[in-house]
Amino acid sequence: MPVLEKDGAQIWRRHTLREKLVRWFGWLLGLLVFAICWQIISQSTTWFFVWDAPRIANDIWTRATPPRWEYITQLGRPIWDTLNIATLGTIIALFLAVPVAFLAARNTTPSALFIRPVALLIIVSTRSINSLIWALLLIAIIGPGVFAGVIAIAIRSIGFCAKLLYEAIEEIDHAQVEAITATGASRWQVMAYGIVPQIMPAFAGVAVFRWDINIRESTVLGLVGAGGIGLQLSSSLNVLAWPQVSLILLVILAAVVLSEWVSAKVRGAII
Template sequence: MAIWACWLVTVLALVQCWNILNENTIWDFVYDAPAQAGDLIGRMFPPRWSVLPSLWQPLWDTVNMATLGTLLGVVIGVPVAFLAARNTTPSVLLARPLALTAIVSSRSINALIWALLLVTVLGPGVLAGIIAIGLRSIGFVGKLLYEAIEEVDTKQVEAIEATGASGPQRLIYAIVPQIMPAFAGIAVYRWDINIRESAVLGLVGAGGIGLQLNASVSRLAWPEVTVIFAAILVTVFLSEWVSAQVRKRII
Protein backbone atom coordinates (compact mmCIF):
# COMPACT_ATOMS: atom_id res chain seq x y z
CA MET A 1 0.00 0.00 0.00
CA ALA A 2 2.81 2.38 0.98
CA ILE A 3 4.63 1.49 -2.24
CA TRP A 4 1.60 2.47 -4.34
CA ALA A 5 1.40 5.77 -2.47
CA CYS A 6 5.04 6.41 -3.32
CA TRP A 7 4.42 5.67 -6.98
CA LEU A 8 1.44 8.02 -7.00
CA VAL A 9 3.47 10.85 -5.46
CA THR A 10 6.31 10.27 -7.94
CA VAL A 11 4.00 10.35 -10.96
CA LEU A 12 2.28 13.50 -9.72
CA ALA A 13 5.66 15.19 -9.16
CA LEU A 14 6.76 14.19 -12.66
CA VAL A 15 3.62 15.66 -14.23
CA GLN A 16 4.04 18.87 -12.24
CA CYS A 17 7.69 19.18 -13.36
CA TRP A 18 6.71 18.71 -16.97
CA ASN A 19 4.13 21.46 -16.65
CA ILE A 20 6.66 23.95 -15.26
CA LEU A 21 9.19 23.00 -17.95
CA ASN A 22 6.53 23.42 -20.63
CA GLU A 23 5.58 26.91 -19.45
CA ASN A 24 9.19 28.12 -19.57
CA THR A 25 10.06 26.74 -22.98
CA ILE A 26 9.31 28.39 -26.30
CA TRP A 27 8.71 25.28 -28.37
CA ASP A 28 9.00 27.05 -31.71
CA PHE A 29 12.68 27.60 -30.99
CA VAL A 30 13.19 23.97 -30.01
CA TYR A 31 11.45 22.61 -33.15
CA ASP A 32 13.85 24.31 -35.53
CA ALA A 33 16.97 23.68 -33.37
CA PRO A 34 18.44 21.07 -35.75
CA ALA A 35 18.07 23.48 -38.66
CA GLN A 36 19.62 26.30 -36.62
CA ALA A 37 22.56 24.12 -35.57
CA GLY A 38 23.15 23.01 -39.13
CA ASP A 39 23.01 26.62 -40.31
CA LEU A 40 25.55 27.70 -37.63
CA ILE A 41 27.97 24.94 -38.53
CA GLY A 42 27.61 25.87 -42.16
CA ARG A 43 28.59 29.46 -41.37
CA MET A 44 31.63 28.23 -39.32
CA PHE A 45 33.15 26.57 -42.39
CA PRO A 46 35.51 27.05 -44.07
CA PRO A 47 37.62 28.28 -41.10
CA ARG A 48 39.39 31.60 -41.59
CA TRP A 49 42.95 30.38 -40.94
CA SER A 50 44.35 33.85 -41.64
CA VAL A 51 43.46 34.92 -38.07
CA LEU A 52 45.78 32.28 -36.64
CA PRO A 53 48.90 34.54 -36.39
CA SER A 54 46.94 37.04 -34.29
CA LEU A 55 45.99 34.24 -31.86
CA TRP A 56 49.50 33.31 -30.70
CA GLN A 57 49.78 36.23 -28.27
CA PRO A 58 46.41 35.63 -26.53
CA LEU A 59 47.13 31.89 -26.43
CA TRP A 60 50.47 32.56 -24.77
CA ASP A 61 48.68 34.88 -22.33
CA THR A 62 46.24 32.08 -21.53
CA VAL A 63 49.00 29.59 -20.78
CA ASN A 64 50.85 32.15 -18.66
CA MET A 65 47.67 33.03 -16.81
CA ALA A 66 47.16 29.35 -15.96
CA THR A 67 50.78 28.81 -14.95
CA LEU A 68 51.15 31.92 -12.78
CA GLY A 69 47.70 31.32 -11.29
CA THR A 70 48.68 27.74 -10.39
CA LEU A 71 51.89 29.04 -8.83
CA LEU A 72 49.93 31.52 -6.74
CA GLY A 73 47.50 28.82 -5.70
CA VAL A 74 50.33 26.47 -4.68
CA VAL A 75 52.28 29.13 -2.77
CA ILE A 76 49.22 29.98 -0.67
CA GLY A 77 47.56 26.54 -0.74
CA VAL A 78 50.49 24.58 0.71
CA PRO A 79 50.73 26.50 4.01
CA VAL A 80 46.93 26.43 4.24
CA ALA A 81 47.04 22.63 3.86
CA PHE A 82 49.53 22.29 6.73
CA LEU A 83 47.33 24.52 8.90
CA ALA A 84 44.26 22.44 8.01
CA ALA A 85 45.68 18.94 8.47
CA ARG A 86 44.80 17.55 11.89
CA ASN A 87 48.30 16.18 12.48
CA THR A 88 50.26 19.33 11.56
CA THR A 89 47.99 22.20 12.53
CA PRO A 90 49.38 24.45 15.28
CA SER A 91 45.92 24.76 16.83
CA VAL A 92 42.83 22.63 16.36
CA LEU A 93 40.57 25.32 17.79
CA LEU A 94 41.76 28.34 15.80
CA ALA A 95 44.11 27.69 12.87
CA ARG A 96 42.35 24.58 11.60
CA PRO A 97 38.83 26.04 11.32
CA LEU A 98 40.26 29.18 9.68
CA ALA A 99 42.21 27.16 7.13
CA LEU A 100 39.20 24.94 6.41
CA THR A 101 37.03 28.02 5.92
CA ALA A 102 39.57 29.44 3.47
CA ILE A 103 39.56 26.15 1.55
CA VAL A 104 35.78 25.91 1.42
CA SER A 105 35.27 29.52 0.34
CA SER A 106 37.89 29.17 -2.39
CA ARG A 107 36.34 25.95 -3.65
CA SER A 108 32.74 27.12 -3.55
CA ILE A 109 33.32 29.98 -5.98
CA ASN A 110 34.08 29.15 -9.61
CA ALA A 111 37.07 30.81 -11.26
CA LEU A 112 34.67 32.49 -13.69
CA ILE A 113 32.85 34.21 -10.80
CA TRP A 114 36.16 35.21 -9.21
CA ALA A 115 37.20 36.70 -12.56
CA LEU A 116 33.90 38.56 -12.88
CA LEU A 117 34.44 40.15 -9.47
CA LEU A 118 38.13 40.86 -10.06
CA VAL A 119 37.57 42.46 -13.48
CA THR A 120 35.20 44.84 -11.74
CA VAL A 121 37.79 45.62 -9.09
CA LEU A 122 41.06 45.52 -11.07
CA GLY A 123 39.80 46.30 -14.54
CA PRO A 124 40.03 43.91 -17.49
CA GLY A 125 43.27 42.12 -18.28
CA VAL A 126 45.50 39.18 -17.50
CA LEU A 127 46.17 40.17 -13.87
CA ALA A 128 42.53 39.67 -12.93
CA GLY A 129 42.70 36.25 -14.63
CA ILE A 130 45.84 35.19 -12.78
CA ILE A 131 44.39 36.11 -9.40
CA ALA A 132 41.05 34.44 -10.22
CA ILE A 133 42.81 31.21 -11.18
CA GLY A 134 45.03 31.46 -8.10
CA LEU A 135 42.13 32.00 -5.69
CA ARG A 136 40.26 29.02 -7.09
CA SER A 137 43.40 26.84 -6.95
CA ILE A 138 44.06 27.52 -3.25
CA GLY A 139 41.06 25.44 -2.23
CA PHE A 140 41.85 22.62 -4.64
CA VAL A 141 45.51 22.33 -3.64
CA GLY A 142 44.72 22.93 0.03
CA LYS A 143 42.02 20.26 0.27
CA LEU A 144 43.79 17.48 -1.61
CA LEU A 145 47.13 18.18 0.06
CA TYR A 146 45.75 18.31 3.60
CA GLU A 147 44.08 14.97 3.03
CA ALA A 148 47.43 13.59 1.87
CA ILE A 149 49.12 15.03 4.98
CA GLU A 150 46.55 13.39 7.26
CA GLU A 151 47.20 10.04 5.61
CA VAL A 152 50.98 9.91 6.16
CA ASP A 153 52.44 6.89 7.91
CA THR A 154 52.56 7.90 11.59
CA LYS A 155 55.24 5.28 12.34
CA GLN A 156 57.78 7.23 10.29
CA VAL A 157 56.85 10.47 12.05
CA GLU A 158 57.12 8.73 15.42
CA ALA A 159 60.59 7.43 14.54
CA ILE A 160 61.82 10.93 13.72
CA GLU A 161 60.19 12.29 16.88
CA ALA A 162 62.03 9.64 18.91
CA THR A 163 65.42 10.97 17.74
CA GLY A 164 64.76 14.23 19.59
CA ALA A 165 63.83 16.17 16.44
CA SER A 166 61.86 19.41 16.85
CA GLY A 167 58.36 19.93 15.43
CA PRO A 168 59.50 21.78 12.29
CA GLN A 169 62.23 19.18 11.71
CA ARG A 170 59.62 16.42 11.92
CA LEU A 171 57.61 18.27 9.30
CA ILE A 172 60.37 18.53 6.72
CA TYR A 173 62.10 15.22 7.42
CA ALA A 174 59.22 12.82 8.08
CA ILE A 175 56.12 14.36 6.48
CA VAL A 176 57.33 16.28 3.42
CA PRO A 177 59.07 13.29 1.78
CA GLN A 178 55.89 11.25 2.22
CA ILE A 179 53.60 13.80 0.55
CA MET A 180 55.91 14.78 -2.33
CA PRO A 181 54.34 12.42 -4.91
CA ALA A 182 50.84 13.58 -3.96
CA PHE A 183 51.96 17.21 -4.13
CA ALA A 184 53.49 16.85 -7.60
CA GLY A 185 50.39 15.10 -8.87
CA ILE A 186 48.04 17.72 -7.40
CA ALA A 187 50.03 20.72 -8.73
CA VAL A 188 50.33 19.38 -12.26
CA TYR A 189 46.70 18.25 -12.36
CA ARG A 190 45.55 21.68 -11.22
CA TRP A 191 47.74 23.35 -13.87
CA ASP A 192 46.07 21.14 -16.44
CA ILE A 193 42.60 22.20 -15.24
CA ASN A 194 43.67 25.84 -15.10
CA ILE A 195 44.70 25.87 -18.78
CA ARG A 196 41.12 24.92 -19.65
CA GLU A 197 39.60 27.38 -17.19
CA SER A 198 41.77 30.30 -18.25
CA ALA A 199 40.64 29.80 -21.86
CA VAL A 200 37.13 30.68 -20.69
CA LEU A 201 38.03 33.57 -18.38
CA GLY A 202 38.45 35.99 -21.30
CA LEU A 203 34.68 35.81 -21.80
CA VAL A 204 34.29 38.06 -18.76
CA GLY A 205 37.21 40.29 -19.73
CA ALA A 206 40.11 38.62 -17.93
CA GLY A 207 42.41 38.46 -20.97
CA GLY A 208 43.72 35.57 -23.02
CA ILE A 209 42.15 33.59 -25.83
CA GLY A 210 38.67 33.86 -24.31
CA LEU A 211 38.67 37.61 -24.95
CA GLN A 212 39.36 36.91 -28.61
CA LEU A 213 36.58 34.31 -28.69
CA ASN A 214 34.14 36.76 -27.18
CA ALA A 215 35.09 39.42 -29.74
CA SER A 216 34.64 37.05 -32.68
CA VAL A 217 31.29 35.77 -31.42
CA SER A 218 29.95 39.29 -30.94
CA ARG A 219 30.99 40.20 -34.49
CA LEU A 220 29.30 36.99 -35.71
CA ALA A 221 32.62 36.07 -37.32
CA TRP A 222 31.94 32.32 -37.18
CA PRO A 223 34.86 31.22 -39.39
CA GLU A 224 37.20 32.88 -36.86
CA VAL A 225 35.42 31.11 -33.97
CA THR A 226 36.22 27.77 -35.62
CA VAL A 227 39.93 28.63 -35.67
CA ILE A 228 39.83 29.72 -32.03
CA PHE A 229 38.11 26.48 -31.01
CA ALA A 230 40.77 24.52 -32.85
CA ALA A 231 43.55 26.50 -31.15
CA ILE A 232 42.05 25.89 -27.69
CA LEU A 233 41.65 22.20 -28.44
CA VAL A 234 45.29 21.83 -29.48
CA THR A 235 46.49 23.77 -26.41
CA VAL A 236 44.49 21.58 -24.05
CA PHE A 237 45.83 18.47 -25.77
CA LEU A 238 49.38 19.73 -25.32
CA SER A 239 48.83 20.57 -21.65
CA GLU A 240 47.37 17.11 -21.01
CA TRP A 241 50.42 15.58 -22.62
CA VAL A 242 52.85 17.73 -20.61
CA SER A 243 51.11 17.00 -17.30
CA ALA A 244 51.00 13.27 -18.05
CA GLN A 245 54.74 13.33 -18.74
CA VAL A 246 55.54 15.27 -15.57
CA ARG A 247 53.40 12.99 -13.43
CA LYS A 248 55.09 9.93 -14.91
CA ARG A 249 58.55 11.32 -14.14
CA ILE A 250 57.92 12.45 -10.57
CA ILE A 251 55.76 9.70 -9.15
Protein backbone atom coordinates (compact mmCIF):
# COMPACT_ATOMS: atom_id res chain seq x y z
CA MET A 1 0.00 0.00 0.00
CA PRO A 2 1.28 3.57 -0.72
CA VAL A 3 2.67 5.44 2.28
CA LEU A 4 3.36 9.20 2.30
CA GLU A 5 6.82 10.26 3.48
CA LYS A 6 7.64 13.68 5.02
CA ASP A 7 8.63 15.15 1.67
CA GLY A 8 5.30 14.13 0.14
CA ALA A 9 6.70 11.28 -1.94
CA GLN A 10 4.84 7.97 -2.02
CA ILE A 11 6.71 4.75 -1.24
CA TRP A 12 5.04 1.42 -1.87
CA ARG A 13 5.06 -0.88 1.14
CA ARG A 14 3.40 -4.27 1.31
CA HIS A 15 2.32 -3.85 4.93
CA THR A 16 2.30 -1.04 7.44
CA LEU A 17 4.31 -1.30 10.64
CA ARG A 18 1.20 -2.18 12.62
CA GLU A 19 0.25 -4.93 10.18
CA LYS A 20 3.78 -6.34 10.38
CA LEU A 21 3.66 -6.39 14.18
CA VAL A 22 0.27 -8.10 14.14
CA ARG A 23 1.54 -10.74 11.72
CA TRP A 24 4.70 -11.39 13.76
CA PHE A 25 2.61 -11.62 16.92
CA GLY A 26 0.35 -14.16 15.19
CA TRP A 27 3.35 -16.28 14.16
CA LEU A 28 4.82 -16.15 17.67
CA LEU A 29 1.46 -17.10 19.18
CA GLY A 30 1.19 -20.03 16.76
CA LEU A 31 4.69 -21.24 17.64
CA LEU A 32 3.88 -20.95 21.33
CA VAL A 33 0.71 -23.03 20.95
CA PHE A 34 2.65 -25.63 18.90
CA ALA A 35 5.37 -25.83 21.57
CA ILE A 36 2.82 -26.31 24.36
CA CYS A 37 0.93 -28.99 22.40
CA TRP A 38 4.17 -30.78 21.53
CA GLN A 39 5.22 -30.80 25.17
CA ILE A 40 1.88 -32.29 26.23
CA ILE A 41 2.10 -34.96 23.52
CA SER A 42 5.72 -35.75 24.42
CA GLN A 43 4.85 -36.29 28.07
CA SER A 44 2.23 -38.90 27.16
CA THR A 45 4.32 -40.65 24.48
CA THR A 46 6.59 -43.62 25.11
CA TRP A 47 9.43 -42.65 22.79
CA PHE A 48 11.12 -46.02 23.10
CA PHE A 49 8.33 -47.61 21.06
CA VAL A 50 8.50 -44.77 18.53
CA TRP A 51 12.22 -45.26 17.90
CA ASP A 52 11.70 -49.03 17.83
CA ALA A 53 8.81 -48.77 15.31
CA PRO A 54 10.92 -49.42 12.15
CA ARG A 55 12.18 -52.71 13.57
CA ILE A 56 8.67 -53.79 14.58
CA ALA A 57 7.27 -52.79 11.18
CA ASN A 58 9.95 -54.79 9.41
CA ASP A 59 9.26 -57.79 11.65
CA ILE A 60 5.52 -57.66 10.88
CA TRP A 61 6.26 -57.27 7.18
CA THR A 62 8.42 -60.40 7.15
CA ARG A 63 5.73 -62.33 9.02
CA ALA A 64 2.93 -61.09 6.71
CA THR A 65 4.64 -61.94 3.42
CA PRO A 66 3.84 -63.84 1.39
CA PRO A 67 0.07 -63.68 1.95
CA ARG A 68 -1.77 -66.89 2.69
CA TRP A 69 -3.44 -67.19 -0.72
CA GLU A 70 -5.42 -70.34 0.12
CA TYR A 71 -7.32 -68.32 2.76
CA ILE A 72 -9.04 -66.35 -0.01
CA THR A 73 -11.71 -69.06 -0.29
CA GLN A 74 -13.01 -67.94 3.11
CA LEU A 75 -13.25 -64.26 2.16
CA GLY A 76 -15.93 -64.50 -0.52
CA ARG A 77 -18.90 -64.24 1.87
CA PRO A 78 -17.35 -61.53 4.09
CA ILE A 79 -16.50 -59.24 1.15
CA TRP A 80 -19.99 -59.84 -0.26
CA ASP A 81 -21.46 -58.84 3.12
CA THR A 82 -19.32 -55.71 3.06
CA LEU A 83 -20.65 -54.74 -0.38
CA ASN A 84 -24.21 -55.41 0.79
CA ILE A 85 -23.72 -53.27 3.89
CA ALA A 86 -22.50 -50.35 1.78
CA THR A 87 -25.16 -50.73 -0.92
CA LEU A 88 -28.19 -51.29 1.32
CA GLY A 89 -27.05 -48.60 3.75
CA THR A 90 -26.71 -46.12 0.89
CA ILE A 91 -30.16 -46.96 -0.52
CA ILE A 92 -31.84 -46.58 2.89
CA ALA A 93 -30.00 -43.31 3.50
CA LEU A 94 -31.12 -41.88 0.16
CA PHE A 95 -34.77 -42.73 0.83
CA LEU A 96 -34.55 -40.90 4.17
CA ALA A 97 -32.31 -38.06 3.00
CA VAL A 98 -34.58 -36.87 0.16
CA PRO A 99 -37.51 -35.74 2.35
CA VAL A 100 -35.08 -34.28 4.91
CA ALA A 101 -33.40 -32.29 2.14
CA PHE A 102 -36.71 -30.86 0.90
CA LEU A 103 -37.63 -29.91 4.46
CA ALA A 104 -34.26 -28.24 4.99
CA ALA A 105 -34.14 -26.22 1.74
CA ARG A 106 -35.35 -22.65 2.12
CA ASN A 107 -37.37 -22.71 -1.08
CA THR A 108 -39.23 -25.98 -0.37
CA THR A 109 -39.60 -26.22 3.41
CA PRO A 110 -43.18 -25.83 4.71
CA SER A 111 -41.96 -23.79 7.67
CA ALA A 112 -38.62 -22.00 7.88
CA LEU A 113 -39.23 -21.26 11.55
CA PHE A 114 -40.14 -24.70 12.90
CA ILE A 115 -39.60 -27.53 10.38
CA ARG A 116 -36.35 -26.35 8.77
CA PRO A 117 -34.39 -26.22 12.08
CA VAL A 118 -35.51 -29.77 12.86
CA ALA A 119 -34.34 -30.97 9.44
CA LEU A 120 -31.02 -29.19 9.86
CA LEU A 121 -30.65 -30.77 13.30
CA ILE A 122 -31.14 -34.23 11.75
CA ILE A 123 -28.50 -33.45 9.12
CA VAL A 124 -25.96 -32.20 11.65
CA SER A 125 -26.55 -34.95 14.22
CA THR A 126 -26.23 -37.81 11.73
CA ARG A 127 -23.11 -36.32 10.11
CA SER A 128 -21.32 -35.52 13.36
CA ILE A 129 -21.16 -39.10 14.67
CA ASN A 130 -18.85 -41.59 12.98
CA SER A 131 -20.23 -44.81 11.57
CA LEU A 132 -18.11 -46.87 14.00
CA ILE A 133 -19.79 -45.14 16.94
CA TRP A 134 -23.21 -45.73 15.39
CA ALA A 135 -22.25 -49.37 14.93
CA LEU A 136 -21.21 -49.70 18.58
CA LEU A 137 -24.51 -48.20 19.74
CA LEU A 138 -26.57 -50.37 17.41
CA ILE A 139 -24.71 -53.53 18.36
CA ALA A 140 -25.62 -52.83 21.98
CA ILE A 141 -29.28 -52.35 20.97
CA ILE A 142 -29.96 -54.94 18.25
CA GLY A 143 -26.94 -57.19 18.60
CA PRO A 144 -23.91 -57.84 16.37
CA GLY A 145 -24.21 -58.70 12.71
CA VAL A 146 -24.66 -57.32 9.24
CA PHE A 147 -27.98 -55.62 10.03
CA ALA A 148 -26.32 -53.37 12.59
CA GLY A 149 -23.72 -52.43 10.00
CA VAL A 150 -26.38 -51.56 7.40
CA ILE A 151 -28.26 -49.29 9.81
CA ALA A 152 -25.02 -47.66 11.00
CA ILE A 153 -23.99 -46.85 7.42
CA ALA A 154 -27.50 -45.59 6.64
CA ILE A 155 -27.69 -43.25 9.62
CA ARG A 156 -24.19 -41.90 8.96
CA SER A 157 -25.05 -41.22 5.31
CA ILE A 158 -28.35 -39.38 5.86
CA GLY A 159 -26.77 -36.09 6.85
CA PHE A 160 -24.15 -36.21 4.10
CA CYS A 161 -26.67 -36.87 1.33
CA ALA A 162 -29.32 -34.51 2.68
CA LYS A 163 -26.86 -31.63 3.02
CA LEU A 164 -25.67 -31.86 -0.58
CA LEU A 165 -29.21 -32.35 -1.86
CA TYR A 166 -30.74 -29.40 -0.03
CA GLU A 167 -27.94 -27.18 -1.29
CA ALA A 168 -28.72 -28.38 -4.82
CA ILE A 169 -32.41 -27.63 -4.26
CA GLU A 170 -31.63 -24.09 -3.14
CA GLU A 171 -29.49 -23.52 -6.25
CA ILE A 172 -32.12 -24.51 -8.85
CA ASP A 173 -33.27 -22.21 -11.64
CA HIS A 174 -36.35 -20.50 -10.18
CA ALA A 175 -37.53 -19.36 -13.60
CA GLN A 176 -38.61 -22.92 -14.42
CA VAL A 177 -40.48 -23.17 -11.12
CA GLU A 178 -42.24 -19.86 -11.75
CA ALA A 179 -43.22 -20.95 -15.26
CA ILE A 180 -44.82 -24.16 -13.99
CA THR A 181 -46.51 -22.31 -11.14
CA ALA A 182 -48.00 -19.84 -13.61
CA THR A 183 -49.84 -22.69 -15.34
CA GLY A 184 -51.83 -23.27 -12.14
CA ALA A 185 -49.96 -26.39 -11.11
CA SER A 186 -50.24 -27.60 -7.51
CA ARG A 187 -47.38 -27.58 -5.04
CA TRP A 188 -46.66 -31.27 -5.68
CA GLN A 189 -46.76 -30.79 -9.45
CA VAL A 190 -44.34 -27.89 -9.19
CA MET A 191 -42.02 -30.06 -7.14
CA ALA A 192 -42.33 -33.03 -9.52
CA TYR A 193 -41.89 -31.13 -12.78
CA GLY A 194 -39.99 -28.00 -11.76
CA ILE A 195 -37.60 -29.06 -9.00
CA VAL A 196 -36.97 -32.80 -9.20
CA PRO A 197 -35.72 -32.83 -12.84
CA GLN A 198 -33.21 -30.10 -11.99
CA ILE A 199 -31.71 -31.95 -9.02
CA MET A 200 -31.64 -35.46 -10.55
CA PRO A 201 -28.02 -35.14 -11.80
CA ALA A 202 -26.95 -33.95 -8.36
CA PHE A 203 -28.92 -36.77 -6.73
CA ALA A 204 -27.26 -39.40 -8.91
CA GLY A 205 -23.81 -37.94 -8.27
CA VAL A 206 -24.36 -37.82 -4.52
CA ALA A 207 -25.67 -41.40 -4.48
CA VAL A 208 -22.66 -42.80 -6.31
CA PHE A 209 -20.19 -40.70 -4.34
CA ARG A 210 -21.67 -41.74 -1.00
CA TRP A 211 -21.75 -45.40 -2.04
CA ASP A 212 -18.04 -45.15 -2.84
CA ILE A 213 -17.38 -43.71 0.62
CA ASN A 214 -19.55 -46.35 2.31
CA ILE A 215 -17.51 -49.15 0.69
CA ARG A 216 -14.49 -47.84 2.59
CA GLU A 217 -16.37 -47.36 5.86
CA SER A 218 -18.08 -50.75 5.76
CA THR A 219 -14.73 -52.56 5.54
CA VAL A 220 -13.88 -51.57 9.12
CA LEU A 221 -17.30 -52.00 10.76
CA GLY A 222 -16.51 -55.66 11.38
CA LEU A 223 -13.79 -54.59 13.81
CA VAL A 224 -16.58 -53.73 16.28
CA GLY A 225 -18.78 -56.72 15.35
CA ALA A 226 -20.98 -55.22 12.64
CA GLY A 227 -20.23 -57.91 10.04
CA GLY A 228 -18.34 -57.83 6.77
CA ILE A 229 -14.71 -58.48 6.00
CA GLY A 230 -13.64 -56.37 8.97
CA LEU A 231 -14.77 -59.24 11.19
CA GLN A 232 -12.28 -61.55 9.47
CA LEU A 233 -9.61 -58.89 9.83
CA SER A 234 -10.29 -58.56 13.55
CA SER A 235 -10.17 -62.33 14.05
CA SER A 236 -6.87 -62.63 12.17
CA LEU A 237 -5.34 -59.76 14.13
CA ASN A 238 -6.39 -61.30 17.43
CA VAL A 239 -4.49 -64.54 16.66
CA LEU A 240 -1.56 -62.70 15.00
CA ALA A 241 -2.16 -64.49 11.70
CA TRP A 242 -0.20 -61.95 9.69
CA PRO A 243 -0.28 -63.78 6.33
CA GLN A 244 -4.09 -63.76 6.57
CA VAL A 245 -4.06 -60.09 7.54
CA SER A 246 -2.01 -59.15 4.49
CA LEU A 247 -4.37 -61.10 2.21
CA ILE A 248 -7.43 -59.43 3.76
CA LEU A 249 -5.85 -56.01 3.27
CA LEU A 250 -5.20 -56.83 -0.39
CA VAL A 251 -8.83 -57.90 -0.84
CA ILE A 252 -10.03 -54.69 0.81
CA LEU A 253 -7.74 -52.67 -1.44
CA ALA A 254 -9.11 -54.45 -4.51
CA ALA A 255 -12.71 -53.78 -3.41
CA VAL A 256 -12.00 -50.09 -2.81
CA VAL A 257 -10.23 -49.71 -6.16
CA LEU A 258 -13.12 -51.44 -7.93
CA SER A 259 -15.68 -49.19 -6.23
CA GLU A 260 -13.62 -46.14 -7.14
CA TRP A 261 -13.51 -47.24 -10.78
CA VAL A 262 -17.26 -47.91 -10.88
CA SER A 263 -18.14 -44.58 -9.23
CA ALA A 264 -15.80 -42.69 -11.56
CA LYS A 265 -17.41 -44.30 -14.62
CA VAL A 266 -20.93 -43.57 -13.36
CA ARG A 267 -20.11 -39.96 -12.46
CA GLY A 268 -18.47 -39.51 -15.85
CA ALA A 269 -21.61 -40.81 -17.57
CA ILE A 270 -23.81 -38.48 -15.49
CA ILE A 271 -21.70 -35.41 -16.02
